[in-house]
Amino acid sequence: MTYPNEKQNKWPEASKAIPGLKSGLYIVATPIGNLRDITLRALDTLAAADVIVCEDTRVSGKLLSAYDIKGKMIPYNDHSDEKxxxxxxxxxxDGQSVALISDAGSPLISDPGYKLVRQARQCGVMVTAIPGASAVIAGLQLSGLPSDRFAFIGFLPNKQKARQSFLRDWAGLQSTLVAYETGPRLLDALGDIAEIMGPRHVSVARELTKMYEEVRAAAVSELIDHYKDKGAPKGEIVLIIEGAADKVWSDAEIEEALQKALLSMKTKAAATYVADLSGRPRKTLYDLALQISGKF
Structure with missing residues (x-):
């Protein structure tokens, strides 16, 4: 994470406009890379909160120290329980104001916290959000892919079988898809996207807002060739995947897709998968898949 120099670590005097906060849960977005990407309202809230709930006190401590905020931190992460x-x-x-932050970006977006928000609402306490930086939105904005409709699908599964099954579930959606991935798994993920979703355009956005920010957008096959040649990239990665095309499938294309699907899926699953891709009725494709299976 990039930090400002010591002489820049104060924000305008407007921060003194909030001497205290109403008791409640404040969901506060923090920078995703460049420390200057934090709102004045976020700084005001963090400075005034009685307690700051964070994933890792060491990571959040650096952010707070950079802005001379001396809040009481308590950890809350994936391992935190109901207690x-x-x-x-x-x-x-008891009347305290609690700010919830993640290690980077907007809390609850592939980060722990939704159970806490749900319980807070069930208990009738005030919950509000202080919006800000988001790797999902930044990656989408830089991708050049349609942004009027998109779905954030989180981290892709680690293992190939699970990842391919996961991608099949989303393959038929005619909306841009946004996912998180790591450098070491990127090439395998791109290969599975090509195999399951076909020849789509994909954007690989990494190190967003940092010094070595890079966005590489191309056909998935070109990206595979590039990373085979250059090796796995470093840094945190946002994958933006073109949505399914609104096309009319020929009977030959339908049969070819079913034959390929049947190599790794049972008959019903293959029919459902191709139906989602093509828009053809599942019952029709199931009957066709049975016929094709009889040919093997």
Whole structure:
């Protein structure tokens, strides 16, 4: 994460406009790379909050230190249980203001926290959001792919079988898809995208807002060739995948797709998969898949 120099670490005096916060849960977005990408309202909230709930106190401590914020931090992550949530809700009910932040970006977007928000709402405490940086949105904006409709699908599964099954579930959606991936798994992920989703355009956005930010957008086959030649990239990666094309499938294309699907899927699953891709009725494709299976 990029930090400002010491002489730049103060924000305008407007921050003093909030001497205290109403008790409640404040979901605060933090920078995704460049420390200057934080809102004045976020700084005001973090400075005024009684408690700051964060994934890793070491990571968040660097952010707070850069802006001379001396808040009380308590950890909350994927391993936190109901007891920890009860503790946080109790603080709010006792009149304290609690700010929830993640290591980077907008909390709850592939980060822990939704159970805490749900419990807070069920308990009737005030919950509000202080919006800001998001790798999902930044990657989508830079991709050059349609942004009027998109779906964020989180991290792709680690293992190939699970990843391919996951991609099949989304293959028929005619909306841009946004996912997170790591450098070491990128080439395998691109290969599975090509195999399951076909010849689509994909954008690989990495190190967003940082010094070595890079966005590479091309046909998935070109990206595969590039990373085979150059090796796995470093840094955090956002994958933006072109949505399914609105096309009319020929009978030959339908049969070819079913034959390929049947190599790795059962008859019903193959029919459902091709139906989602093509828009053809599942019952029709199931009957055709049975016929094709009889040919093997």
């Amino acid at each position: 920890k949530r009860d503790e946080i809700i109790r603080k709010i009910k």
